Amino acid sequence: MTAASATTLPGRLRRARWYHPEWTVAVVAAAAWTLTIVAPGHGGAGWAVMAAAMMLPPALPAVRRVAMSGKWARRGRAAAGFAAAYLAVWALYGTVLLACVRWSQVPAHADGPLVAALLTAALWELTPYKRRWVRAGHRTPPLPPDGWRADRACLLAGLRHGGASVGACWALMLPMTVTAHLHLPLMILLTAIAVAEESLVKGTRLTHASATALLLAALVIAV
Template sequence: MTVPGAARVRPPRTAPVRRFLRPRVTLAFELVAVAAWIALIASAVTGGSHDAARAGAAHHHMSAPHEVHGASASADLVMWAFMSVAMMLPAAVPALAHVGTNSLRRRRQRAMATFAAVYLAVWIGYGALLRAPAPLWARLPDDVALACALALAAAWQLTVHKRRALRDCHRSSPLPPSGPRAVAGACRFGLRQGWACLRSCWALMLVMAVASGRSGMLVWMAVLTGIVLTERLARKPRRPTRLAAAALAAAALAVVLPDAAWRWY
């Protein structure tokens, strides 16, 4: 006996595939993140503008120190902006989808672009603020500075402030449908999401700031992006957060112990 409607029941295994193949409102922004990754990989492979700025600074140090310092600072900030797009924009995809699905079709892309601009401005501002303490870790040996940053990130993963910030990252916000209120709502939501994400991931991005421009930078970017995405997309992020803390602590030991053992030997 055939049950009515049984032919319309799809196997559960096909559901994730169908969801993936369904048209995505966030596809353009996902492609922007991919483009940022490609640009950073190309920069690392070819030497990029970051190393060129440093080489130019060394070459012209005696002739125009203030001009060269400004060029180097600008190159560092541009590099940070690309890293923010590559690493943090994917974490904002659920919030972008919320903006897209709750906006009128005619202004959907504009609302999402407004949200993304405000969200990324928070991270770029954080990168600009990190310029002030950068000379402090620049005086330390590379391995020691990176190990300290990793240990700090591991400790932050276990705090109640991290859990609260991560919980705020999962909160949505009502968005007005049209008019100036819609623009203000997208900006406000972008600021809230950016601030919550910054409170959650500032220590992870501090690791990235310390590792920036050094060998293995792309590996650290991939690892940290994986941690951020796992925490953001997990339904119960507490377990991934603890596992990330253990991994970061192990990485801190792995970075500093070989150097210490070599010195003792």
């Protein structure tokens, strides 16, 4: 990119995309939020969109690290491959979770299952296993800069990060699965917890605060 082209609007957009390849994934997350709010769906497709809205924002720092590890020309492809593999893990978890909810015949419009799910999430926040999974999500191994090995490494990194994210946040998705309607304030709270814990370097220190917030949310819904 020449100095002259960098000052034009298309040049600035290209430069921003190169230096911030995670923004393409952020746009997908924003679209998922919009679709979830405007046309909330039920079942696997609706859950997949909701999972993308809630779980892509916490993954943005990892997307950036993976994309920046390769050559400039392939940063967008690296971000897309990583994000696709990451979401595939969440989609698999969602398939299993929805099957379990249907099998257990959870009452769709009762507050009891939602409160129980929030209490489960709060208890999980206090376990050492939660903190281990959060720390695992902060690790990004060195990746090849180019070629098919780089593509494979990005996919594998996405799968590993998705596994760590599910391990850390599986309980945070329970409340949104057992409720039959879109609970936007709760969705925002759960996403904020996931973003804070998975994005911040000292996210493991926030688990007690997260547990308190989840307990308060359960109390509000119960009363």
